[in-house]
Amino acid sequence: MNLQTKKINSANASVSGEILLEDLEKKLNKIATKISKTVKMDGFRKGKVPLNVVKSRYKENIEQDAQKEAVEEMLQLGLKELQIDAKDVIGDPIITEFDKKDTFISTTIKISLKPDFKLDNIDSYVPDVKLKQITNKQIEDRLNDIAKNKAPLIEAKKDKKLDKGDTANIDFKGFIDDKAFEGGEAKGFDLNIGSGQFIPGFEDALVGLKVGEEKDIDVSFPENYQAPNLAGKAAVFKVKLNKIQVKDQPKIDDELAKSLLPEEKEPSLVILKEKIREQLELESKTKLYNEELKEKLIENLNKGIDFDLPDLIVEQEMDLLFRNSLNILDPKELESLKSDPKKAQEKRNSFKEEAQKSVKITFIVDLLSKQENISVEDNEVLQTVYYESMMSGQNPKDMIEYYKKNNLFPALKMAMIEDKILVHLLDKKLGKNTKSEKPKEEKLLKKSKTEEK
Template sequence: MQVSIETTSGLERRLTVGVPAAEVDSEVQKRLQQAAKNIRINGFRKGKVPMKVVKQRYGDGVRQEVLGDVINRSFYEAVRKEDVKPAGQPSIEPKQFEEGKDLEYVATFEVYPSVELGDFSKIEVTRYKADVTAEDVDNMIDVLREHQASWKEVDRAAQDGDQVNIDFVGTRDGEAFEGGSAEGQNLVLGSGSMIPGFEDGLVGLKAGDEKTLELTFPEDYQAEELRGAAVEFKVTVNSVSEKELPELDKDFYAKFGVEKGGKPQFRKEVKANMARELKNAIKAKTKNQVMDALLETHKPDLPKALVSSEIETLRQQMMQRFGGQQQNFDVKSLLPDTMFQEDAERRVALGLVVGEIVKENQIKVDADRVREMVEELASTYEEPEAVVNYYYENRQLLSSVESAALEDQVVDFILDKAKVTDESSSYDDIVTRQKQQ
């Protein structure tokens, strides 16, 4: 096999490969002979069809199959010989495919870039510390009660925080506009669901009251034709309801899986969940700082093939989240590459840098850390042991956890060398900030 390689531009390589005709022809002959044993053709017994007839009938198809296999095998033998690592699949351009002549083709592909690691001691990271306090637990229980609240109709004027049921008709210059009218719509006053001034204008009204609101749409309103428009809303209040929070009793606790132990056990479980959320938020915040710093100090060339593959992965993930696989539409028009370009480039760049750190420092996956992560994932299920076993029986699932564990080990490796400043904070600040990022 003859091989030559050249750099065309940046990460792109052009590989020319020649394979002796005898190698291809002998493999074609071998497969035809194997096929002849089972071929049935009228006028001939099974296995007795002359090779000339077999070749006439099946020769072209078998040759195409052999050419595909030979190109695939010879390409990977060639890149091993030239000591290059392809990033993505090659583009194959045939040069000589004729029978009886040496096979020749050109493979164009990108290679992984070389990554020179920087000085990790110059990286600065703030590591936050916080505890879940009794006040934090009280606040969380209030939030949970809010989520389980009901509405009770009352005979009084509406206040901020009440829910009103209304009919309304919106007009612009005396003409109704699209989306400006509704009947029997529930609206929580103070929720910010409507344009500025709408909800404030209903405070103080009772069931049966009517009021006309003269308002102006915001300049940044989503419907371009209504931006900055002066409008009127004629509103009729059908009912006023106030929020009722559930009592802290066994029925309430049962909704969150606490059947025994009453309030002390409920608070204990709420605190445990909050502690787990806090731990994950601190870990994520620290990790994000490390990853951002790695991207600041390393600017690897990005193979287009890897970025394109990552874009497609992100697009499919979004499709799965929204159930779009059952829809009939042009996916790339609805979710264009540009929508995922930045995230894809970040992920590819980090993958290259982290991979080089793992390779250069010979970091191996810590089996104990993997086990700990699997057990933590399983702890939120009713039968944790069964979930743990499921992970260890599913190679794909376990591999995803191993990858996450290895990435965490890289973060720890960087933190050991970086300038780390510990800073005290609170549950609310850390968790809220993390959710907003």
């Protein structure tokens, strides 16, 4: 086989050799003999089909199987010579040369390996975490918002003009080209002004009306409106304001605390304010992490830690980034890439640096997850998909099936592990640990956000 091996670096290697045609022929005969013992063919008894007939009938498949067996044999011999354990090979090795000569096939196989590196002094890559102090005014403002949202609606005074934040009870009917359209009419409809529930311009046009007044509102449906028959079209809505409701004067006392802290044994306004402080601190920290520190940490890890990357994995990531970019290109640019292979290759190559960063961070996160003993269970991944589908108004079962069908769960799980590790490292720098967060605080946070909507 005249084997030649080369360890390019700690993450890449190659195996070259000559597959002799006479050896390949032996493999062909062996495979054909095995087939002839079981194959059924008209005119011959089972197990008695001549070898030449089998080789002729199944020539293409037999050749592929023989070549595959020969390449696999070369690969295993190469790994042994390189002293590489098969479990350290990442992805499928790639055949970069398969050139048939008179007596042999010149073959080269490229192999990617798990990078060998260490993560020492990881804290030095974590940016400083400094949280702003929560002020009493922030606490009072949040308390007022919560109380206001819980306050009941009452009918406004008769001379009041409709303003943002008020709830308008209206009758309306929509027309396109002077013709009423389906779904464009309602009576006694309650609309919170400023909620963005209606198409742009509709709610703003109602501001300033008094009870009993009528108005024609000119608006245009967005080009991407969900109903194709209405998208982009100009419409006129005839509207009558029946009633204006406003929030009653909110009451901020121990009774409010009792309604918000049902799990507390002795809820009080003092305890509620302390819970709000903790909630605001958590929000502040989450915002700082998501908008600034996580990306800084990733950049520090990428620039500060150096090791060899497996070329084949980087190439796969480049392919993925390139394919994803095609989905957001305008039709002209997409057509230009299709008609110009050189330009398409340049576009693909433009993702090399991003691909290298992505692959490197993936390996770093994988090692960190082992060092820090951080993992994400499968049920956590399912819960995330379930929650996200509910929030976006989609069917959770359909979404889960979509993730399964497209094999998206591994990538989502890896993303969740990465996020968990980043938060863990930042919390360590801050001197806290996310495991100490109280479930009650999270419940209060979700409850308050719901109420604010």
